[in-house]
Amino acid sequence: MEDAALKRLIRELENIRGTGTQLISLYIPPKYPRGDIMSMLTDEHSKAGNIKDKTTRKNVQAALAKIMNYLKAIDYKLPENGLVVFCGNISQKPGEQDIRLYPVAPPMPVSKIYRCDSTFYLDPLREMVKPTEYYMIVTMDGKEATIALVKGNTYDIVARIRSLAPGKHHAGGQSARRFERLREIADNEYLKKLAEEIKKTFEDAGDALKGIILAGPGPKKNEFYNKDYLPNNVKEKILGIIDTGYTNEYGIREALENAKDILRDAEIVRQKQAVDRFIGEVIKGGLAEYGLENVYEALKEGRVDTLLVSEDAEAWVGKYVCQKCGTEVERLAKDPEELKKAEVACPNCGATMQLDVIEDAIEEMIEMAENTGAEVFMISPETEEGQKLSRGFGGVGAIVRYKA
């Protein structure tokens, strides 16, 4: 499963609350023996028979049965990183049973976990969702510098650079002028080397690099910024210059803490730019698609460059099959009920078609976007841009590479 689709599913699952401890999370490692999993599930099923609360007992047993049936149905063919299954009663109405099963092919190998709780156990999956963006933090003073690449809440130190300039107080022997000159040369070498390392990190990260924070004690960082050590395309990525007490790893952590607001604002700015770009294209009748059907179609054709989705957008796709001639068609709707009620005539023979399945269209769209190399922006509905996207365009829009 692709990252954005997985993130969306995690968001959906974390909002589900069981009325008792009845939501099952099962993580099956790759190549884990079928017999072991099946006998564990059978055991749990009979243990669940001892649950005092009748509704909880019924729901847990139904969920376990559903998991076992699912594993049989796929003939226990596990994806390469193993399989994660979430299953339980998601109905919030007392007495009503709506057992749902959510299978996930994890992006990284999983270890075996079985949980039955009032929420789904999502932590291992959360940790696997790779951030699609990186930030660079550089801490520096006149003597040394550290470069780190920040991914979500973690960072990697990518380089440490030290100046070879001698201390400010020179030993006797040489003239003060000559000493100063040597210091300047060494200082210039140090800043050049630092600029090179920053540029290299910038190039390695590519488009995923969303910004750079320059940090450290004292005025050296400002001097470095103001003189022309960094090429313009790198300089443009600098989001802020902030003070920290250290230039080593402690400094990186300090900067990460102090830069949180800057980084959050930068993400909001990026979202805003994407929505503005989209609206600009709409206004001039250029490279934009909007309306659920048009965006869906553009994604299918692999024409989408940037997909914008409001975090609260909802859409469903119904897949209909003609019983007479086998023709298949898809219909989109904001409300799944509409799809259930729809009378769809076969475009080929005119017979009434049958609804085969209803799926989450937003999830499908994100997946198609990622499979075709489009950038996906999940726009918060709390921002002005999110409002524009929600109200004006029904929550989805796309900037396309070309018009059909």
Ligand SMILES: [Zn+2]
């Ligand atoms: Zn037909």
